[in-house]
Amino acid sequence: xxxxxxxxxxxxxxxxxxxxxxxxxxxxxxxxxxxxxxxxxxxxxxxxxxxxxxxxxxxxxxxxxxxxxxxxxxxxxxxxxxxxxxxxxxxxxxxxxxxxxxxxxxxxxxxxxxxxxxxxxxxxxxxxxxxxxxxxxxxxxxxxxxxxxxxxxxxxxxxxxxxxxxxxxxxxxxxxxxxxxxxxxxxxxxxxxxxxxxxxxxxxxxxxxxxxxxxxxxxxxxxxxxxxxxxxxxxxxxxxxxxxxxxxxxxxxxxxxxxxxxxxxxxxxxxxxxxxxxxxxxxxxxxxxxxxxxxxxxxxxxxxxxxxxxxxxxxxxxxxxxxxxxxxxxxxxxxxxxxxxxxxxxxxxxxxxxxxxxxxxxxxxxxxxxxxxxxxxxxxxxxxxxxxxxxxxxxxxxxxxxxxxxxxxxxxxxxxxxxxxxxxxxxxxxx
Numbered sequence: 001x002x003x004x005x006x007x008x009x010x011x012x013x014x015x016x017x018x019x020x021x022x023x024x025x026x027x028x029x030x031x032x033x034x035x036x037x038x039x040x041x042x043x044x045x046x047x048x049x050x051x052x053x054x055x056x057x058x059x060x061x062x063x064x065x066x067x068x069x070x071x072x073x074x075x076x077x078x079x080x081x082x083x084x085x086x087x088x089x090x091x092x093x094x095x096x097x098x099x100x101x102x103x104x105x106x107x108x109x110x111x112x113x114x115x116x117x118x119x120x121x122x123x124x125x126x127x128x129x130x131x132x133x134x135x136x137x138x139x140x141x142x143x144x145x146x147x148x149x150x151x152x153x154x155x156x157x158x159x160x161x162x163x164x165x166x167x168x169x170x171x172x173x174x175x176x177x178x179x180x181x182x183x184x185x186x187x188x189x190x191x192x193x194x195x196x197x198x199x200x201x202x203x204x205x206x207x208x209x210x211x212x213x214x215x216x217x218x219x220x221x222x223x224x225x226x227x228x229x230x231x232x233x234x235x236x237x238x239x240x241x242x243x244x245x246x247x248x249x250x251x252x253x254x255x256x257x258x259x260x261x262x263x264x265x266x267x268x269x270x271x272x273x274x275x276x277x278x279x280x281x282x283x284x285x286x287x288x289x290x291x292x293x294x295x296x297x298x299x300x301x302x303x304x305x306x307x308x309x310x311x312x313x314x315x316x317x318x319x320x321x322x323x324x325x326x327x328x329x330x331x332x333x334x335x336x337x338x339x340x341x342x343x344x345x346x347x348x349x350x351x352x353x354x355x356x357x358x359x360x361x362x363x364x365x366x367x368x369x370x371x372x373x374x375x376x377x378x379x380x381x382x383x384x385x386x387x388x389x390x391x392x393x394x395x396x397x398x399x400x401x402x403x404x405x406x407x408x409x410x411x412x413x414x415x416x417x418x419x420x421x422x423x424x425x426x427x428x429x430x431x
Contacts, residue, residue, distance in 0.1 A: 062279065065089040068228045069284040070196050070296075073101020074174075076286030077181035077190075078128070083284075084185055091278055092185070095195040095233050098391060099182050101287075102317055104426060105173030108365025110324040110355035112393050112426040113317065114174050115369070116167040125177075129170065132180040136168040137361050140354055143338035146410040157340035161353040162371060169355070171362060191230075197275060198229040198297040199283050226283045231274045288315040321378045321427040323349050323370045323403055324393070327419040330358050330366040332411070339368055347406040348372065348380060368407075378427035393424035 067083050069076045072094035080090045098104070102113040116139060119126050129136065141157035158165040170176055182190055203224040285292050289310035302310075332339040332354070339354030349370030356367030372378075384399035395403070400423040408416040 062225055063281055064278045065091045065280050067091075067282045067284060068093060068226070068278050068280040069286055070199070070228070070292075071101065071286035072096075072099040072178070072182070072190050072192070073286060074103055074178060074181070076101075076284065077178060077185075079284050079286055080189065081181050081184050084189070090185070090189055091280070092190045093194040093196055093228070093230055093278070094190060094192050097192050097233075099190060099192070100175050100178035102428065102431070103174035103178050104393065105175035106324050106326065106365070106367070106422075106424045107392055108324075108326050108356050108367055109171070109173040109176070109363055110326070110365060110367035110369055110424075111169065111173045111175075112322050112324055112369075112424060113428070115355070116163045116169055118167055128177065132177070132184075134176055134180060135171045137171050137357065137363060139163055139167040139169055140333075140357065140361075141165065141338050141340060143333070143336055143340075146332075146337055146341035146352075148342070148344040148409050150410060150412050152337070155338075157338035157353070160342055160351055161340050162351065163353070172364070193233050194230045195233045196228055196230050196296055198299055199285070200227040200229065200299040201225075202227050202279075225279045225281065228278045228280065228283055229275050230278065231276065289313040290315050317428045319374050319378060319429050321349075321372050321381050321429070322425065323381070323395075324355055324424045325368050325370075325403055325407060326356070326421045326424075327366045327368070328421060329419065330354070330360070331415055331419050332368070333357070333360075337411075341368075341370075341407075341410040343370070343406060344409060347409070348377070348402060349406070352407075352410075375429060378429040381425050381427045382430065387425075393426050395423045395425045399423060399425060 066088040067080075067090050069080045069083075069090060069092040072092050076092055076094070077099060080092045083090050100113075103111070104113040105111045117125050117136070119136070128134075139161070141161055143155070143157065145153040145155065145157050145160060147153060201224060285296075290313055293307050293310035330339075339352065341352040343350055343352065347370075349372045352368045352370040354367070355369035356363045356365040358366040381399065384402065385396045388394045388396055400420075403423045403425075404416050404420055407420070
């Protein structure tokens with residue numbers, strides 16, 4: 001039951017009331033755009049789940065874009081697409097070299113992150129797939145279950161597989177959802193390899209303020225712009241974050257935050273760290289609250305209670321690690337197996353299931369996926385060294401050999417030696 005979370009569980013949950021926000025709720029309309037456009041009279045939500053808006057009312061003439069979205073996962077891309085549909089200019093900044101966040105798949109379309117949906121209950125992801133022309137594949141669990149020592153159980157895959165019965169997976173993997181959302185945005189909207197170091201409110205009057213979800217303000221008052229300080233991800237994040245905090249401490253202004261004119265020096269002081277900046281009327285924070293609290297400097301500072309709540313908010317799949325193996329054919333189906341296997345206690349993963357059914361299901365590959373949980377399990381995967389190809393999750397030869405040994409214990413060494421093509425993995429604890 002722990003894994004019964006769809007790709008957009010974070011993207012479709014109710015907005016967290018106590019996160020920093022000047023956001024619209026699911027029943028209200030977004031703030032008016034800066035120029036005359038034709039809009040629907042009743043707008044759908046533009047912010048979902050962890051996507052949280054920091055706002056500062058000002059003229060668009062002083063800004064690079066209307067809205068900067070931090071994070072190109074499903075939440076961030078969904079927010080960006082909705083904002084773009086309402087006529088806002090948007091820039092999406094993403095530290096990774098890819099979109100999708102924890103929706104990450106192999107070239108064969110097998111998921112290394114979020115994997116399933118349960119329709120029609122999860123109507124938001126169902127509606128999104130329909131709107132974007134994406135399709136679903138049933139999660140097949142019928143057939144025998146493989147056990148250590150190449151033994152077999154007559155059935156029970158629907159009880160052993162983490163998804164349980166009735167699940168579907170997206171054809172092409174959930175990476176297809178991210179790709180479709182990005183494709184709906186103007187070219188150049190998404191900026192990969194761009195890490196946010198600080199989000200700063202530059203006040204037009206006496207002091208800066210964040211507008212919170214309950215209508216309160218933090219750090220003073222006044223309008224202005226939101227300045228998002230970014231840099232290429234190749235540089236050291238901790239050093240730049242410390243640099244920004246030091247710069248903020250030196251900047252004159254009110255005790256609760258950064259004063260208007262002085263705040264403009266912060267970006268310039270980051271020159272040695274390669275910092276650049278984007279100015280906007282709004283910033284949407286669409287990364288996990290714990291990550292935002294730990295890695296992004298907010299100027300003026302957020303209330304300590306707010307940061308504590310963010311740090312205490314668990315990140316979905318925070319201690320999961322997954323492995324995907326691709327094969328020449330779906331040999332498990334040919335042998336009357338389900339693809340579900342209960343692994344030995346010494347295995348790198350606890351259980352497997354079919355993650356790609358090949359031509360029969362209209363999928364690009366024949367794949368099995370496996371999962372394990374916890375710090376120790378993630379550390380074991382990482383101990384085999386970095387990915388051969390980080391963009392696809394391709395594993396090192398050493399990890400490929402270890403996964404082959406584990407699979408051989410349940411499916412037979414001859415079968416794995418003949419069938420195994422590639423191995424991919426992702427330990428989410430380090431993300």
